Amino acid sequence: MTTENIERWDIFELILNGPAAGNPFIEVTFGAKFAYKHRVIDVDGFYDGDGTYIVRFMPDSEGEWTYTTRSNVAALDGKTGTFTCTPAAAGNHGPVRVRDTYHFVYEDGTPHFSVGTTCYAWNHQGNALEEQTLETLKTAPFNKLRMCVFPKHYTFNQNEPPYHAFEPLPSPGRKGAGGEVQVWDFTRFNPAFFRHLERRVGNLRDLGIEADMILFHPYDRWGYSTMPAEVDDRYLRYVVARLAAYRNVWWSMANEFDLMQAKTEQDWDRFFQIVQESDPYQHLRSVHNCRGFYDHNKPWVTHCSIQRHDLTQVTEWRRLYHKPVVVDECCYEGNIPNNWGNITAQEMTHRFWEGFSRGGYVGHGETYVHPEDILWWSKGGVLHGDSPARIAFLREIMEEGPAINPRGIYGDLTQSAGPDDAYRLIYFGINRPAYKDIELPVEGEYTLEIIDTWEMTITPLDGTFSGKCRVGLPGKPYIALRIIKI
Amino acid sequence: MTTENIERWDIFELILNGPAAGNPFIEVTFGAKFAYKHRVIDVDGFYDGDGTYIVRFMPDSEGEWTYTTRSNVAALDGKTGTFTCTPAAAGNHGPVRVRDTYHFVYEDGTPHFSVGTTCYAWNHQGNALEEQTLETLKTAPFNKLRMCVFPKHYTFNQNEPPYHAFEPLPSPGRKGAGGEVQVWDFTRFNPAFFRHLERRVGNLRDLGIEADMILFHPYDRWGYSTMPAEVDDRYLRYVVARLAAYRNVWWSMANEFDLMQAKTEQDWDRFFQIVQESDPYQHLRSVHNCRGFYDHNKPWVTHCSIQRHDLTQVTEWRRLYHKPVVVDECCYEGNIPNNWGNITAQEMTHRFWEGFSRGGYVGHGETYVHPEDILWWSKGGVLHGDSPARIAFLREIMEEGPAINPRGIYGDLTQSAGPDDAYRLIYFGINRPAYKDIELPVEGEYTLEIIDTWEMTITPLDGTFSGKCRVGLPGKPYIALRIIKI
Numbered sequence: 001m002t003t004e005n006i007e008r009w010d011i012f013e014l015i016l017n018g019p020a021a022g023n024p025f026i027e028v029t030f031g032a033k034f035a036y037k038h039r040v041i042d043v044d045g046f047y048d049g050d051g052t053y054i055v056r057f058m059p060d061s062e063g064e065w066t067y068t069t070r071s072n073v074a075a076l077d078g079k080t081g082t083f084t085c086t087p088a089a090a091g092n093h094g095p096v097r098v099r100d101t102y103h104f105v106y107e108d109g110t111p112h113f114s115v116g117t118t119c120y121a122w123n124h125q126g127n128a129l130e131e132q133t134l135e136t137l138k139t140a141p142f143n144k145l146r147m148c149v150f151p152k153h154y155t156f157n158q159n160e161p162p163y164h165a166f167e168p169l170p171s172p173g174r175k176g177a178g179g180e181v182q183v184w185d186f187t188r189f190n191p192a193f194f195r196h197l198e199r200r201v202g203n204l205r206d207l208g209i210e211a212d213m214i215l216f217h218p219y220d221r222w223g224y225s226t227m228p229a230e231v232d233d234r235y236l237r238y239v240v241a242r243l244a245a246y247r248n249v250w251w252s253m254a255n256e257f258d259l260m261q262a263k264t265e266q267d268w269d270r271f272f273q274i275v276q277e278s279d280p281y282q283h284l285r286s287v288h289n290c291r292g293f294y295d296h297n298k299p300w301v302t303h304c305s306i307q308r309h310d311l312t313q314v315t316e317w318r319r320l321y322h323k324p325v326v327v328d329e330c331c332y333e334g335n336i337p338n339n340w341g342n343i344t345a346q347e348m349t350h351r352f353w354e355g356f357s358r359g360g361y362v363g364h365g366e367t368y369v370h371p372e373d374i375l376w377w378s379k380g381g382v383l384h385g386d387s388p389a390r391i392a393f394l395r396e397i398m399e400e401g402p403a404i405n406p407r408g409i410y411g412d413l414t415q416s417a418g419p420d421d422a423y424r425l426i427y428f429g430i431n432r433p434a435y436k437d438i439e440l441p442v443e444g445e446y447t448l449e450i451i452d453t454w455e456m457t458i459t460p461l462d463g464t465f466s467g468k469c470r471v472g473l474p475g476k477p478y479i480a481l482r483i484i485k486i
Numbered sequence: 487m488t489t490e491n492i493e494r495w496d497i498f499e500l501i502l503n504g505p506a507a508g509n510p511f512i513e514v515t516f517g518a519k520f521a522y523k524h525r526v527i528d529v530d531g532f533y534d535g536d537g538t539y540i541v542r543f544m545p546d547s548e549g550e551w552t553y554t555t556r557s558n559v560a561a562l563d564g565k566t567g568t569f570t571c572t573p574a575a576a577g578n579h580g581p582v583r584v585r586d587t588y589h590f591v592y593e594d595g596t597p598h599f600s601v602g603t604t605c606y607a608w609n610h611q612g613n614a615l616e617e618q619t620l621e622t623l624k625t626a627p628f629n630k631l632r633m634c635v636f637p638k639h640y641t642f643n644q645n646e647p648p649y650h651a652f653e654p655l656p657s658p659g660r661k662g663a664g665g666e667v668q669v670w671d672f673t674r675f676n677p678a679f680f681r682h683l684e685r686r687v688g689n690l691r692d693l694g695i696e697a698d699m700i701l702f703h704p705y706d707r708w709g710y711s712t713m714p715a716e717v718d719d720r721y722l723r724y725v726v727a728r729l730a731a732y733r734n735v736w737w738s739m740a741n742e743f744d745l746m747q748a749k750t751e752q753d754w755d756r757f758f759q760i761v762q763e764s765d766p767y768q769h770l771r772s773v774h775n776c777r778g779f780y781d782h783n784k785p786w787v788t789h790c791s792i793q794r795h796d797l798t799q800v801t802e803w804r805r806l807y808h809k810p811v812v813v814d815e816c817c818y819e820g821n822i823p824n825n826w827g828n829i830t831a832q833e834m835t836h837r838f839w840e841g842f843s844r845g846g847y848v849g850h851g852e853t854y855v856h857p858e859d860i861l862w863w864s865k866g867g868v869l870h871g872d873s874p875a876r877i878a879f880l881r882e883i884m885e886e887g888p889a890i891n892p893r894g895i896y897g898d899l900t901q902s903a904g905p906d907d908a909y910r911l912i913y914f915g916i917n918r919p920a921y922k923d924i925e926l927p928v929e930g931e932y933t934l935e936i937i938d939t940w941e942m943t944i945t946p947l948d949g950t951f952s953g954k955c956r957v958g959l960p961g962k963p964y965i966a967l968r969i970i971k972i
Contacts, residue, residue: 335920335961342917344963369920431828434821434855475821477830 133380334367619866
């Protein structure tokens with residue numbers, strides 16, 4: 001008997017055959033305990049249809065692991081085995097965690113500067129468009145993508161998805177006036193739906209992109225937003241059992257949770273708690289608002305996921321929540337009639353810089369009018385805008401520097417610094433001073449660079465600087481000043 | 487004896503000789519009752535130095551007026567006379583009043599759309615620069631100008647003014663470390679100071695510009711911001727006695743009143759009440775904030791005078807105060823290091839449109855770095871920026887239309903309309919939809935015009951419109967749509 005090798009933070013998968021009769025989704029319990037030295041981790045498995053039972057596991061430590069299955073069915077119970085966890089390959093940094101209160105880090109210690117985009121329903125568009133989206137993402141600057149488990153019904157989103165999450169009722173079911181109401185057997189998941197979802201999450205992982213999985217959303221004509229509580233809960237446990245072993249998963253309880261009339265605050269608390277209890281790896285958890293915020297101070301929230309257009313508020317949200325602030329939605333670059341989807345590339349770039357220089361992280365989206373209603377924000381496809389190139393430029397600057405925590409010592413400036421005053425970044429935004437008087441520590445020498453965030457140029461100033469300096473500036477908007485100790 | 491002719495809303499002036507000994511500013515009371523048919527208006531006069539006593543009066547009704555002086559000095563008491571008030575000449579529309587809760591009107595019924603600028607200390611710069619400022623104002627788009635009675639000490643404002651409001655003490659007085667503290671005889675006004683001030687207010691009147699007279703301000707090295715209460719009060723009565731007869735005067739209790747540490751809210755209440763009681767013509771009264779607002783709901787406040795950069799709040803201030811909203815300071819076009827003084831011409835123009843389309847009025851200012859520190863915002867001179875031309879374009883559009891009161895029927899649009907849906911103005915701001923679906927009343931035909939607020943073009947769409955329409959738009963920022971019923 002050979003021992004299988006599994007890369008650290010990759011997926012070990014145990015597949016067993018068991019009963020297909022009755023309703024295994026409801027009637028069969030299945031899982032396994034994974035053991036490493038002194039540690040034992042109990043993980044739920046899931047039924048994948050056709051008598052197939054699967055349990056997945058993401059090992060976080062190199063070496064020998066053993067497992068023992070558990071089930072209320074003899075054929076699935078007490079099976080044991082081992083595998084070897086090998087070192088992570090290049091590009092595999094593990095799941096993303098919170099670091100230093102306001103920031104992110106991969107589990108291997110590599111900083112993660114979150115640079116997100118939004119393709120809410122890209123995974124419900126059929127293979128041709130989905131493959132094109134992946135092709136686009138290969139060269140795009142994004143390392144996180146917001147996407148919905150369920151398909152989306154909304155303006156510009158009228159198409160029927162290829163898969164649904166539940167089996168239709170065998171009877172014809174009730175139909176609405178437009179014939180659009182389908183009645184589902186909420187006790188039977190559709191494994192094909194979830195296998196497709198997993199494939200797409202894996203595709204993103206292979207591109208180094210975190211999948212910010214939106215578990216519920218209000219844009220719905222199929223009934224996913226108004227399921228009974230016990231269905232919601234079973235769905236959450238099922239999706240966690242299937243997806244949690246993917247290292248690039250983040251959990252977003254909902255998009256615009258406050259628009260979901262059928263749910264109460266207690267429901268959202270319970271959803272968080274179910275995900276928290278079920279996920280063996282404690283992936284990041286948040287919930288995204290439309291208007292009012294969920295209370296991000298609640299202990300199960302790992303970071304703020306915010307919709308607002310005024311990025312100057314990042315400063316206040318950091319004070320208020322003491323967690324990483326991710327403004328996933330700050331309006332989209334585009335030209336659709338809706339004001340949330342027609343800002344310029346300049347404005348989008350500015351919002352990224354404003355949020356970043358205040359110690360937060362900002363999400364991109366794109367909504368250009370398209371003859372076939374293929375808008376990146378929801379369906380993916382190709383990017384048409386001018387902000388992604390600038391976001392790529394910003395990402396390089398992010399990744400060259402330390403985590404940004406704002407300081408107020410320069411008065412009305414958005415001024416940020418790394419530890420020990422060794423790194424400062426001042427972003428002037430829409431303001432355009434002709435010069436600025438700054439004061440550096442008298443001990444130490446500093447280099448100064450003028451960054452044109454729109455033209456994507458970095459211009460070093462001649463010489464080195466310390467103490468009081470008058471710095472000439474281009475006198476145009478969207479300029480930053482980078483100050484690095486030699 | 488001939489009867490003098492005085493144009494309606496112009497100044498009748500009676501000059502008498504009286505005692506010069508002692509301190510007439512304190513010891514002599516002087517005024518006159520002006521009578522027209524059934525009405526009698528009691529007006530304070532003032533001592534102008536050298537034994538000269540003056541009382542001024544602005545008649546508001548055409549026909550015969552009589553007057554009788556009153557004084558505690560026999561030589562000034564009981565003098566009588568008459569004059570004839572003749573029709574106002576072209577261009578003389580009388581003082582500005584509030585109309586329809588949120589707007590302004592000249593007393594002759596001509597609407598006044600407030601388009602202000604800021605030259606805080608232009609009247610303290612000496613004649614050469616002051617005359618240049620007046621020359622600039624001849625062709626500038628502004629019909630209101632904020633200016634300080636007292637000289638200004640501030641960044642870019644270090645020069646000594648030609649005149650001071652009080653006589654220096656005959657003794658050498660105390661001097662501060664820098665020799666800059668002058669001790670004044672606060673019981674003796676300097677008439678030359680006030681005559682110069684009046685001349686400049688009259689110059690503005692002759693250009694059709696309202697003088698928004700700032701009575702106190704905190705930028706001071708001479709002691710004007712920390713005078714004893716009885717001096718403040720006497721000063722207010724004196725300046726009202728001298729200036730109230732100028733039809734173009736507005737009273738601004740202070741600039742950035744909240745930065746004047748020596749004054750309490752009760753002081754500001756009392757100042758308002760003194761001006762309200764003393765001014766026979768009830769010119770407009772307000773007070774300008776830095777951070778927190780004075781309570782504009784107080785009954786002696788005729789309109790809001792606001793410093794804030796976010797013009798979307800105009801909507802809220804109208805709801806809160808039910809008075810005209812004038813955002814006198816929303817940052818200045820320029821390039822100085824201070825963020826309140828380095829926005830672009832585009833941003834200044836945008837703020838004018840944002841405030842106007844929400845039913846408010848916005849003030850301009852300009853702060854470009856200048857080799858001799860001559861910045862328009864404080865000293866006047868010439869204009870260097872690109873926003874005044876756009877503000878002139880907006881003023882034409884304002885004056886062609888009705889008063890703007892925002893309506894919410896178009897969702898996320900800033901949408902404004904005159905009475906009877908006969909006029910609508912939709913301003914898209916930084917948003918840039920490629921098209922917009924609008925709904926017009928089905929009865930009636932409307933013309934649509936695309937206004938490019940930056941390029942200053944008005945492009946009529948072919949044909950006429952009613953009911954539901956999809957309107958193609960340029961897909962760039964700073965566009966407005968004007969809809970007029972035929």
